[in-house]
Amino acid sequence: MTDLTQYLDYALIGMLLAVAFAIVRLRNLFAVVMLMGVYSLLCAAWFVSLDAVDVAFTEAAVGAGISTVLLLAAMLLTAREAEPSKPQRHWAALAVVVAAGAALLYAVPDMPVYGDAESVANAYVGRDYLEQTPHDIAVPNIVTAVLSSYRGFDTLGETVVIFTAGLGVILLLGFGGRKREPKGKPAAKAAPAARAPKAGKPAKPVKEEGAS
């Protein structure tokens, strides 16, 4: 299948790699967050090329849109610049990543062939959905049919996850009317320090001090 869109795929892969390496190199958090948005958008473009149009617009709206907004807000509330980390940490991370990547590359020959309609991944359940959807559900978009009807309970679970996450964020950050004690940082630091001796375990910090 020599169609011209494969060159578009190669270009997108190249851009994805460039953006990912730039994210590794940069320390300015604004640039990092913006490049993450660019990465999501490039992914969405590749999803269109891979026939996954529903995934593409979800990625463009949620991955490139909402994620970027959330990351920007968190960046504004915390820090603008990442501090450089120690060199030995880079080497340790590189060792872990190379080992994991080598294991994954070792597994690649067992994966299904790219673009093969008869591969195990594409042959059974997905084809059943394609054949049954016009009979069972009068929805032309099969992704919609599977998402909301065949696997409706999955989607229900997903909304439960989103609800739980929203609840967690509200519990962590409050509704915005949270009272800020004056000198919030020293008070927050002082509270556990004042509580520790009162709890009647001075032995443990001494032991930790001796250990460290």
Place this chain on the structure above:
Amino acid sequence: MLDILLERFNYIPIIILMMTGLYVVFATGNLVKRLVGLSLFQTSVFLLYITLAKVFGGQPPIIADAHGDDHGAAAAGHGAAEAVLYSNPLPHVLILTAIVVGVATLAVGLALVVRIREAYGSIEDEALNAADYSRDTGAAG
């Protein structure tokens, strides 16, 4: 061996992208950048699943002629599904769910980071470790 890899060339850049995200998670001490690395990893896993679902010469899994009257079009739609190749819709559905869940977990992680910044005044993990250990010795002494 080489043509086995060439038939599966799509997995190799995706594995490199996944490992890039993992490297960011391990190598940076800044918690916001670490969450960006986690998102990078996650988005690359989405790419892995979607390339798995690609069928060469396939269409997006939207049946073209399902708009007519339902019962008559059902048989026609069945015939069309045989004749026209479609990409596998199942990984699309799974990744659709995963994208939304990924954003939800990212939001919780960022809320934790903001709270850590309020409590400690820093989001670098070295500074957080230092603050924790100095607090312990301060309580002892």
